[in-house]
Amino acid sequence: MRQPLPGGMPALFSRSNEQRVSCMKLDSFLDSTDRLATLVPELLHLLGEKEEVPTSWRALLERSGALRRQGGKLSLVATLYGPTGAGKSTLFRQLTGIEVPAGDEIRPLSRGCAMAVPEQWDQAERGPALRSVLPGFDLRPLDRPDRLRQEDGQGLVWYRSAERLGGESRGEAGPGAPGLFLVDVPDFNSLEIANHERAERVLRRAEVVVFVVTGDSYADQKVVEELARCCQVAARLVILITKVASAEKARLKWADLLDDKLTRPDLPWRAKFQGKREDKRTLEEFLRGCPVHAWPFSANPSLEDLRPVTEGAPSLASLLLGLDAEKVAAEGLLQAGASTREWIGQLADRAEAARKERQGWRASLDEDLARAGLAVAGHEFPIGRTLEVLMEESRAGQNRMFQWITYPISRISGWLQGGFQVVTETIRSAISQPGPGSELVRLEVAERKSLLKVAEELTDKWRDRLPAWVGKLDSDRCRQARAALEAVTLPAPKTDWEGTLRQAAKEWVEKNPTLAHTLPTVLDMTAVGGLGLFVLDLSFAGGLLGSHVVLGSLGTGGLVAGGAGLAAVLARMADRMHFRGVLEEADRAWREQRGREIADHLRQHLLPALLGEKLKETDRLTSFPVEEMRRLATELTRKPDHE
Numbered sequence: 001m002r003q004p005l006p007g008g009m010p011a012l013f014s015r016s017n018e019q020r021v022s023c024m025k026l027d028s029f030l031d032s033t034d035r036l037a038t039l040v041p042e043l044l045h046l047l048g049e050k051e052e053v054p055t056s057w058r059a060l061l062e063r064s065g066a067l068r069r070q071g072g073k074l075s076l077v078a079t080l081y082g083p084t085g086a087g088k089s090t091l092f093r094q095l096t097g098i099e100v101p102a103g104d105e106i107r108p109l110s111r112g113c114a115m116a117v118p119e120q121w122d123q124a125e126r127g128p129a130l131r132s133v134l135p136g137f138d139l140r141p142l143d144r145p146d147r148l149r150q151e152d153g154q155g156l157v158w159y160r161s162a163e164r165l166g167g168e169s170r171g172e173a174g175p176g177a178p179g180l181f182l183v184d185v186p187d188f189n190s191l192e193i194a195n196h197e198r199a200e201r202v203l204r205r206a207e208v209v210v211f212v213v214t215g216d217s218y219a220d221q222k223v224v225e226e227l228a229r230c231c232q233v234a235a236r237l238v239i240l241i242t243k244v245a246s247a248e249k250a251r252l253k254w255a256d257l258l259d260d261k262l263t264r265p266d267l268p269w270r271a272k273f274q275g276k277r278e279d280k281r282t283l284e285e286f287l288r289g290c291p292v293h294a295w296p297f298s299a300n301p302s303l304e305d306l307r308p309v310t311e312g313a314p315s316l317a318s319l320l321l322g323l324d325a326e327k328v329a330a331e332g333l334l335q336a337g338a339s340t341r342e343w344i345g346q347l348a349d350r351a352e353a354a355r356k357e358r359q360g361w362r363a364s365l366d367e368d369l370a371r372a373g374l375a376v377a378g379h380e381f382p383i384g385r386t387l388e389v390l391m392e393e394s395r396a397g398q399n400r401m402f403q404w405i406t407y408p409i410s411r412i413s414g415w416l417q418g419g420f421q422v423v424t425e426t427i428r429s430a431i432s433q434p435g436p437g438s439e440l441v442r443l444e445v446a447e448r449k450s451l452l453k454v455a456e457e458l459t460d461k462w463r464d465r466l467p468a469w470v471g472k473l474d475s476d477r478c479r480q481a482r483a484a485l486e487a488v489t490l491p492a493p494k495t496d497w498e499g500t501l502r503q504a505a506k507e508w509v510e511k512n513p514t515l516a517h518t519l520p521t522v523l524d525m526t527a528v529g530g531l532g533l534f535v536l537d538l539s540f541a542g543g544l545l546g547s548h549v550v551l552g553s554l555g556t557g558g559l560v561a562g563g564a565g566l567a568a569v570l571a572r573m574a575d576r577m578h579f580r581g582v583l584e585e586a587d588r589a590w591r592e593q594r595g596r597e598i599a600d601h602l603r604q605h606l607l608p609a610l611l612g613e614k615l616k617e618t619d620r621l622t623s624f625p626v627e628e629m630r631r632l633a634t635e636l637t638r639k640p641d642h643e
C-alpha cells in the first residue's frame, strides 16, 4: 500500500533546500519500490516460477515500508545472526540484561525472537511508533522469557525494554530520539526449518547484522553461504567469533577464511563474494572491511572477555550505539535496492524470453484455429446465396440494358433447359425432404456437425502438445470445453463476402448478356423459398469441387463435371453458361470469411473453457510492462545526494 512520505522526514532527507532534491529522489525511490511491489509478484506468478525470491528483494520491501512509516527519527534494527549454539542468546542476555533462555545442551534452543527496545519505547502508547519500526511484524511485550523456547508464529517478535546496552548508556534518549533495536533470533542451520525462516525474516528488516559464529564452525558450508547473504543485504556487518582460545586465534581463523577458503580458485566460495555492493565494492572487499570481535571460550562467558581482534577498535556495544541511524538506514535501503536491481534485470530478461515463447504458442493456436475454421467452411459451398445473387444480378441486368432483347425460350438449347430443370428439381426435393445423406443442407446443420468434429480434433491435438507452463489437460476438461462450445449458437455469416460474389456476377452478366437474360427463366426458383439458407455439403457431394477436403477446392481442383448429383449438374451448368468464375469467386470469398468467423467463434467459446486462466495469464505476460520494470529498477540505485 502506498503511504505518503511522513511529514517530518529524517533530517538526512530534508535538511535544507538542496536536500529537498534528495527528498524528491527518496520519494521516487520509494514510489518505484511500491510499483515494483505490485509488478514483481505478478510477474513471478505469470512465469510460474517456484524459485525463492532473493532476500534483498524482501529486504527492500521491509525497509522501504519501515522508512515510509517512521516519521522524523529513524531507528535501526540490529540482529544477531548465526548457527545454533554459537552464543547469540548468551550475548543478547549480557548486552541487554533480558534473561532469554541461553546455554542449554539441547539444540536448537531459541525458537522465538526477542527484541530489546530503548526504555521509553516500552510503553503502551508507543505501540504504533514501535510497529512503524517493524511494520508487518507481530510485536508483543515479553512477559515470560520462557516463551522463546516455544514454537512461534512467523513474524512474531517479543520485546522488552533494556535501559543500557553492554553496560553503556543509550545516550540522552528523549522520546523522539532514534533508537537501536537489538534482536536475538533463532539459528539458521538446525533441523528446525521454521527457525531459519524466523531468523531470515528479521535479517531482511535489520540494517545491522552481528554475525555470531564459533571458532569451530567458521568454515562450515552453511555458515559461509549465510555470510554471503549478509554481505548482500546488510548495511553494516560485524563478525563475532565465539568459543575460541584467544582473540589471536580468532584473528587467525578469520584470516584463514578470507585469505584461503574464500579465495581458492578450486573452491566455489570465491564466486559467491564477487557480486557488487551499492558502493561498487565487491562483497569480498566489504567483508574484509568488517570489524571482527572475539569471545574466548569460558564456562561463564562474560562481556569483559569479548573484544575486537584489532587493538584499539571500539567495543561491540559502543560500535552498535555509535551508529549514525539515518546514514545506516539509508545505506540499508540502497544496499537492498542495488542488489535487487540486478535480480529484476534478470527477471525482465526471463520475462522477455517467456513472452517470445508464449507469443509463438499463441500464434500456433491461432494457426490451428484458422485451419479448423477453413476446414469447416471448406466443406460447404454457399449454393443458395450464390444462385440467388446470380439471379438478382441477371434480373437487374435485364432491367438495366436488355429490355429490348427478347429471347424466346425455344431459342435456348434443350440441353440447357433440361439441365436447369434437373438443378431446380433436385433443389426443390432436397429442400422439401431434408435428411441425412442430402447434398443440400441448411447451413447451421452442416456447421454444427463439422464444428464439433474440428473441436474434437483440436482438443486432441492440443492435449498432446501443451507446453509445460500450461500444465496438463485432462479428458474431462476437454469434454467440458466442447460442451461449452456446443451450448452457444454459431452466429450467422455476415454478408460481406457477397460483395465479391455480386461483383463477379455483375461481370458475368455484362459479358454474357444472352445467358444472363435467360438464367432467371430457366433456373426456375420461384417456388423455392429461403434458398439462401442452404449450402452444398461437399463431403456428401464428393466435391462440387475436385478435392473437397479442408481448403475447399474450386480454386484448386475445379468443378466436378461428371456424376449425376446436384453438385455435378451445377458444375456442368456453370461450364455451359460460363459462370464457373462466379462460383469460384463465391467459394473463395465464402471460405475466407466464414473460415475466419468460425475460427473466431472457436477462439471465443472453445479456448476459454479449455485453457481458462492460462490463456489470460499468457496474454497478460505478453503485454506485461517489462520495460517499465527495468526503468523502475534503475531508480533503486540512485543515491540521494546527501553526502
Ligand SMILES: Nc1nc2c(ncn2[C@@H]2O[C@H](COP(=O)(O)OP(=O)(O)OP(=O)(O)O)[C@@H](O)[C@H]2O)c(=O)[nH]1
Pocket: 082, 083, 084, 085, 086, 087, 088, 089, 090, 091, 101, 102, 103, 104, 107, 108, 109, 110, 111, 185, 186, 187, 242, 243, 244, 295, 296, 297, 298, 299, 300, 301
Ligand atoms: N556466547 C558465548 N557462549 C559461550 C562461550 N563460551 C562458551 N559458551 C557457551 O555456549 C553456549 C551458547 O548457547 P546459546 O547462547 O544458547 O547459543 P545460541 O546461539 O543462542 O543457540 P540457539 O538458540 O540454539 O540458536 C552457552 O552454553 C555458553 O555458555 C563464548 O565465548 N561465548
Ligand SMILES: [Mg+2]
Pocket: 088, 089, 090, 101, 102, 109, 110, 185, 186
Ligand atoms: Mg539462542
